[in-house]
Amino acid sequence: MNTIRKREELGCNVIRYVVDAPIIAAHRKPGQFVIIRVTDHSERIPLTIADANPDTGTISLIVQSVGKTTREMAMLKPGDAIHDIVGPLGRPTHIQQFGTVLCVGGGIGIAPLYPIAKGMKEAGNHVITILGARTRDLLILEDDMRSVSDEIIVTTDDGSYGTKGLVTDAIRSLVSGGTHIDQAVVIGPPLMMKFTSLLTKELGIPTMASLNPIMIDGTGMCGGCRVTVGGEVKFACVDGPEFDAHQVDWDSMIRRLGTYRTAEQAAAERYDHQCRVGLDAKESR
Ligand SMILES: Cc1cc2nc3c(=O)[nH]c(=O)nc-3n(C[C@H](O)[C@H](O)[C@H](O)COP(=O)(O)OP(=O)(O)OC[C@H]3O[C@@H](n4cnc5c(N)ncnc54)[C@H](O)[C@@H]3O)c2cc1C
Ligand code: FES
Numbered sequence: 243m244n245t246i247r248k249r250e251e252l253g254c255n256v257i258r259y260v261v262d263a264p265i266i267a268a269h270r271k272p273g274q275f276v277i278i279r280v281t282d283h284s285e286r287i288p289l290t291i292a293d294a295n296p297d298t299g300t301i302s303l304i305v306q307s308v309g310k311t312t313r314e315m316a317m318l319k320p321g322d323a324i325h326d327i328v329g330p331l332g333r334p335t336h337i338q339q340f341g342t343v344l345c346v347g348g349g350i351g352i353a354p355l356y357p358i359a360k361g362m363k364e365a366g367n368h369v370i371t372i373l374g375a376r377t378r379d380l381l382i383l384e385d386d387m388r389s390v391s392d393e394i395i396v397t398t399d400d401g402s403y404g405t406k407g408l409v410t411d412a413i414r415s416l417v418s419g420g421t422h423i424d425q426a427v428v429i430g431p432p433l434m435m436k437f438t439s440l441l442t443k444e445l446g447i448p449t450m451a452s453l454n455p456i457m458i459d460g461t462g463m464c465g466g467c468r469v470t471v472g473g474e475v476k477f478a479c480v481d482g483p484e485f486d487a488h489q490v491d492w493d494s495m496i497r498r499l500g501t502y503r504t505a506e507q508a509a510a511e512r513y514d515h516q517c518r519v520g521l522d523a524k525e526s527r
Contacts, residue, residue, distance in 0.1 A: 243323040247300055252382045255307040256350065257316055258292070264299030266291065266329050272357035273335030273452065273484055276301070277328045277460040280314045284325065287311050288457040288479075290354035291330060301327075304353035304382070310509040331460045332483050335361060336450070341424035343367040344416075344447070345391070346409050346438055348374040348430025352383045354452055355429045360390040362427075368392050370421070372412045374434065378403035409434065410441050423447050428487060432496045439487035451487035453478045455495055456502070469495050 248260035266276060275290045293302040307316045318324070335358050343362045347355035352373055363369045371391040375381040376399045388394050395412045396404030405412065409430075417423070426449040428438045435451045442449040455478050458466040462480035469478050472489035476482065 243325060244327045245323045246318055246320050247298075249318070249320050252304065254379045255316070256304065256353075256382050257307075258302055258304045259315075259318070260300045260302050261324060261327070262299060263301045263327050263329075264296075266327065267294040267299050267301050268296045270294050270301065270330040271334030272337060272361040273354075274330035274332050275354075275460075275483065276303070277331060277457065278303075278315075279325045280311060280318070281325050284314060285311045286458055286460075288331075288454075288460060290357075290452075292353045292356055293360075304350070306350040309506050310513040313510065313513060328460065331479060333481070335427075335484055337361040337365050339366045341367065342422060343369050344413070344423045344426040345369060345371045345387075346374070346413070346426060346428040346430070347371070347387070348409060348434040349376075349380065350382070351428075351430030351434075351452075352381075352387065355427065356383055356386050356390070358427055358429075358452075359387060363390045363392075367425075370416070370423070371395070372397065372409050372416075373404075374398070374409035374412075374430065375403075376400065408437075410437055413438070413441055413445070417445055417447075426450070426487075427452075432492060432499065435487065435490075436492035436496070439490065439492070443488045449487040450484045451490060452483045453485060453490065453495060454483070455498060468498070 245262045246259050250258045252258050270291045275288050277286050277288050289303045291301050292304045307313045345359040369391045370393045371387050372395045374397045397407050397412050426442050426447050428435050429452045439449050455467040457479050458464045460479045462477045467478040470491035471485045
């Protein structure tokens with residue numbers, strides 16, 4: 243059992259938890275993740291270790307409520323416990339002094355991007371960050387990202403904050419303005435990663451992407467997280483989650499992510515219904 247020490251709402255359906263996990267906090271590296279079960283009956287879900295403090299023995303997890311299990315997690319308060327947390331899992335990010343590193347984050351992908359940008363900055367890189375969101379209310383961690391970046395650009399699809407447009411527009415204008423980029427890292431919704439990597443390939447910028455396929459065991463045995471990279475089958479949980487973005491077969495990953503959509507929607511609806519019945523029963527007492 244891992245006790246929740248702190249809970250903070252970061253934005254629309256996005257919550258940051260600080261959780262006791264001393265062994266993970268002591269050993270984790272940027273880019274790694276954990277697999278948690280909220281209760282002993284819950285599904286296993288992967289979450290990036292957004293930050294860690296070995297002195298307090300805690301890790302931070304930033305979770306967006308998108309379905310049954312993440313909604314179950316959103317009900318937890320400080321003092322409650324997560325039933326189990328396994329990790330750190332996955333290969334750490336390859337961090338070195340590249341020169342100028344472009345960190346591109348979209349939506350909840352900004353959470354896994356933060357420890358990587360921090361690591362890149364600590365390694366002596368000039369870090370330029372581009373954060374993208376559909377609208378201002380969906381933008382998270384701007385201050386945290388600002389604290390580890392030399393330059394930051396925010397884009398929103400609807401122009402409600404920062405520059406109106408997509409992250410790819412911001413990359414184009416950076417490069418056409420004469421900025422040289424030695425390495426890019428992109429994390430966000432699969433379509434955003436696909437189009438960013440198509441652009442950086444065209445611009446000749448080496449790019450890493452952190453993939454988010456469905457994961458179950460996290461140890462390379464179930465095959466759930468299978469992706470194709472450079473024509474070879476890889477398992478994102480043990481071979482990744484980061485890969486050369488220019489080699490990833492994005493269309494096959496996006497197709498596989500939709501495999502269980504009907505069952506996921508049904509599970510979320512059942513969970514919401516049970517919550518409503520529970521609340522009604524409490525109120526009528
Ligand atoms: C390495 C990795 C790191 C991640 N880090 C974060 C993070 O830091 N914060 C965050 O909010 N989310 C993160 N995710 C995504 C998160 O795991 C899913 O949002 C979560 O599993 C959804 O579960 P659900 O029951 O709430 O929703 P569901 O309704 O079951 O699923 C919603 C969508 O989430 C994806 N998903 C479902 N089950 C899984 C699963 N077992 N593994 C991976 N994806 C799944 C699918 O695309 C699905 O369509 C990460 C995923 C991976 C692979
Ligand atoms: S999650 Fe099972 S093989 Fe990767």
